[in-house]
Amino acid sequence: MRKYNTLQWENANGIAKITLNRPDAANSVNLEMAQELMHVAMVCDEDSSIRAVILTATGKMFCAGGDVPSFKAAGDDIGLLLKDVTACLHSANSRFARMTAPLIVAVNGTAAGAGFSLAVSGDIVVAADTAKFTMAYTGIGASPDGGSSVYLPKLIGLRRTQELMLTNRVLSAQEALDWGLLTKVVAADELVNETEALANKLANGPLLAHGQIKSLLLGSYSNSLETQLEIESRGIAKCISSPEGREGLLAFAEKRKPDFKSVS
Ligand SMILES: CC(C)(COP(=O)([O-])OP(=O)(O)OC[C@H]1O[C@@H](n2cnc3c(N)ncnc32)[C@H](O)[C@@H]1OP(=O)(O)O)[C@@H](O)C(=O)NCCC(=O)NCCSC(=O)C[C@@H](O)C[N+](C)(C)C
Structure with a gap:
């Protein structure tokens, strides 16, 4: 079993659990995390004993999107770095969407940029009542990725997608639920139990x-x-x-x- 530096990985009783684990960097996606997500998504797609997958994060944020400090540090190589990171992240997005097992995303805190895109790509998305959602991309002069231009118009319609992408409006968990972005909102201290119960139900299904x-x-x-x-x-x-x-x-x-x- 490969060891990951930016993720925690568990796989037992038909349920795989991926936990983003860079809490000191807001669980932001750097090249290493994108590569590890690509690998772990491939494992989830190809291991037929896996019947449900949970994606969540440690700490108080879910994922603040791309690792902005590493983008800045890349200097003139930023275009190449972004292509590398996006290629890996998009491979993970595609595997998660096409794998047989359902993906449950447990959003434990703020989801911004690529973190927002990752959050809404789940088949079931449960959020803590303290979670917040913002596209954030244009705040650093970037445009959206991570499949959000496919998922969001389908989930919430074009008008609301335009507002989120163009204005970076921050949605509370309750607003995100009302807009149809989420399956369920639960008290923060119930998120783990709620998600595990759902994963068990799905893992016992066909x-x-x-x-x-x-x-x-x-x-x-x-x-x-x-x-x-x-x-x-x-x-x-x-x-x-x-x-x-x-x-x-x-x-x-x-x-x-x-x-x-x-x-x-
Ligand atoms: C997420 C956020 C809404 C949370 O607000 P908050 O008020 O709850 O928290 P905060 O005080 O702003 O941030 C807490 C800490 O989290 C750090 N942090 C916040 N966002 C980060 C980020 N994206 N990368 C690294 N650290 C990040 C902050 O610098 C700060 O560090 P410090 O405590 O050491 O000061 C706010 O921090 C924010 O807007 N952050 C920037 C978000 C952002 O621009 N994300 C990138 C969008 S573009 C994007 O995601 C592109 C990506 O898809 C590309 N790729 C696929 C290649 C990876």
């Missing part, structure tokens, strides 16, 4: 069907109705005829709870 849901929703961003209908019909047939589907049908007939984990 992995293949969860992966199919993720893939269908991602496809809905760009596919035609007919294409989606075709993929839906192939997907449901594949899921229901899989060992998990058979277990679901058997459990229904036997009037018991399905044990998807034992058959996949």
